[in-house]
Amino acid sequence: MGYERKDHFYKRAKREGKASRAVYKLAELQKRFKLVRRGDVAIDLGCAPGSWMQELSAMVGQNGRVIGIDLLPLKISLQPNCRFIKGNAEDESSISEIHDLCGGKADAVLSDMSPNLSGIAFADSYRSYELCVLALNLCSSLLKPGGNFVVKIFPGEEFAGFIAELKRRFEEVATVIPEATRKTSSERYVIARGFHMSGDL
């Protein structure tokens, strides 16, 4: 069954010219939670190969902007409303580049960042948690009051504490397994809307 789901979304992405099956996860989250609107500035952390950027570019439209960062290169051609930084989101220099391109605060921060999975569950979930904390800390300096945050996590021991922290900082928090997530994956997407509190974790 896991293989069939993978095959279905993989084939669909190929057929529809999408850079990856991940696009269907974002499309579902957008439909359910209205995360991004036309004219918005959106930050896309871990954006390669680029399917979320393709989708976000269309969502924000020509008056909006999408700023993506990844360690790896994109496999899409960039739309005029998109900017890409090839770098590590953990580096100060990358963070200041995001700030420069943003030129103010963003309406939405989205992180689909994944660690290189080792297969050792506690190690993978801890590394995933570290990337989530990085993304949340970026919200403190980059996200407008009222803004939205989406973050992928491979839940482990730290998950409950992370959700509690999000509930302090956002008005609404929900956890979702999108339809396009492989059955064999433990990934979850946490949707946090209505940012109202800054501060580092």
Ligand SMILES: C[S@@+](CC[C@H](N)C(=O)[O-])C[C@H]1O[C@@H](n2cnc3c(N)ncnc32)[C@H](O)[C@@H]1O
């Ligand atoms: C599942 S992929 C993202 C797929 C993307 N949302 C799309 O739709 O095409 C996860 C990405 O996170 C990136 N990543 C992991 N750690 C990162 C870091 N510290 N800085 C930047 N990118 C990172 C990986 O290089 C990988 O390309």
